[in-house]
Amino acid sequence: MNFEFSDEQQLLREQARGFLTEHCPTSVVRAVLDGSQDWDAKLWQKVAEMGWTATVIPEAYGGLGLSYYELAIIAEEMGRSAAPLPFSSSVYLASEAIQRFGTESQKSTWLPKLASGECIATVAMAERAGRLALEQLETRRDGSSLTGNKVPVADAVIANVAIVLARSEAGLEACLVPMAQKGVSIEPVLTLDNSRGHSAMALNGAEAQVLGDRALQEDEWLRLLDGAAVLFAWEQLGVAESALTQARDYALHRFAFGRAIGSYQAIKHKLASVYVKNTLARSNAYYGVWALAESSDELPLAAATARVAAIQASTFAAEENIQTHGGMGFTWEFDCHFYYRRAKLLSLAIGSEAVWQDRLVSALADQSVAAAGEPHGL
């Protein structure tokens, strides 16, 4: 039994936390949210210099070839600092899709640039309100030309390339679409969390390349999302932990009726509930990253479990953090809303709670058929 990060990985955590504490204080998030800038390009450059965008990209493509354990650690710290960066779009989703499905030429064209951070990529899936149905996508590829509307697309304004999910006669396809071209128009849309820009993306005969030159099985795309779900879960966990820390600190220093509000059981029990949800989310995130890093057959179950736990923990922590702050929590001036926005934004990306609850139960059914007994030694 060794269910903990290694000493080197713990060191990376300290380093990442130290770095983001210094370079991404909440004033950085606030500057982007206030609209004085679209994102923090300087911070992105520094993060790329740290090698974080290259973490799991193989060395052959200019990456560091590290494991998902390292990436999970960085993801948690990204969430903790609510960094206004396209990290999830570019690293958890697009880089992974190219690595997983791309042809040799596509990989060697894009991965080195994504690893170095000089290029940013995103993924465009949603087209309309409601649960994403892969068989009903309306974006069409005909030859090398792509037509359709995607909204919302995270980080579209700053991305150099998008992986656009579309259909053709061959079926479901992930298409590589360079953003700087006539056939692509990007219109920013206001979202819940404008510290992470989103846009509407209109494709009118856009020049596109099919990733891997072939159609994808739905399951292949779902496995990609499983991997991303684990990394999103770690980022959400970071958000949840920040919200809890902020609530705890405020409860210790805010006095009412002659004593710290943190001494009232109404507040203590509330924050204990937050702690419990965070602890369940953390343990499930460990399970998730173990399954991802070790390419376990349990990944669908582990990913869905980690994702549901992280959605529940992060939104609850963020909501109750504001509640603990009372009126001050409802002001623009206090930072509470950063976590409230980010927790919900991350919970809506790649399928919301009900989608993953549903997938969890499907995976559980598969699992209980596959192995009646305990899968592990300990």
Place this chain on the structure above:
Amino acid sequence: MDFNDTPEQACFRKEASIWLAENAPMDEAFRALPPLEQAKLWQKRKYDAGWACIGWAPEFGGRGASPIEEVIWRQEESKYELPAAFFLIGQGMIAPTLMAWASDEDKARFLPPLASGDEVWCQLFSEPAGGSDLAALRTRAERDGDGWVINGQKIWTSGAHFSDFGVIVVRTDPTVPKHKGLSYFYVDMKAPGVEIKPIKQLTGESDFNEVYFTNVRVADSQRLGEVGQGWQVSLTTLMNERAAIGGEFGQLDAFLAMSVAQEVEIDGRPAIEDSAVRARIANWYVQESGLKYAGYRSLTALSRGALPGPENSIGKLVGAPKMQAMASYLMDLLGESGSIADEAVATKAGIIQRAYMGAPGLRIAGGTDEIMANIIAERVLGLPQEPRLDKGIPFNEVPTG
């Protein structure tokens, strides 16, 4: 990260499983015995072969095994359905207290028969006036020559009716603030003046008792810790309680819920296809899996020499309400027949109904949900205690209801 045994652990697991396969009694004659006799027979067999209380030092009947080896042993032993609950309090909570506080003579006298199951112990802490506020207890011990005389009443004492000895916290000085006036003794449950009355629980069963003490004499040598130090000694016992009560919610889990939802229908479709049902099952699984992997993380910390901390309080705080909620919802799915508890007729032989009836007890025993939340808030999150109106006041001047 991995879930694999180290070569040493694998070797130990193999040794344990081989011994269990050869020695675990499974025959019908054994099964026909009353549960306590089954438990004593099995415990004795383990003791004679060096497999009882393996974490204890050899001179007390153990084999000095590491915490990880204890876990491995428990995992292997739990593959056989053998009774063990009778010794949980004595071996899990009282033995560590004796090890920390008893004289060498008493350790040598009492620990080996505790390990062998020859002597069973109970814990006499709670009182009608002191449950969550344990230190408000009123049972008193007064000096009498070179000994003490105990008068008062204890309650919720599990297993008092089959115990040989018990540990008891009593008030020896009512004129000082409540935590300072307590002392800790062990008592002979067969001593004159000890009267045990079973409590009938709402389930109809009687697992615990009221215990009355009327002029019960104990020797001063039966005291653990100094006079007035009873609270500190109690904490040793209580620290081990959460661990002992830990994983008793096993019978109802997400897999059982799936199975029920596959059997019953909603509007002509299996309930398992209903999204509301799926959401519930997913949430329960998230809790079970979260506890399981939190346990794996604790184990890893344990194997690296860390001590178990208050964060382990979440097991009961999550597990017991989950059990109640799940039982309630599964009965809802069964419709009107959900009320049937009759083993012969009920879906899943009535375990759902029994879980529902047992759950309120689990949410209270060993620290209520509310006390558990306080422990997390205070010891993990560092939030302050509520102001206490009895703080610093002599116990006999504290207002009572």
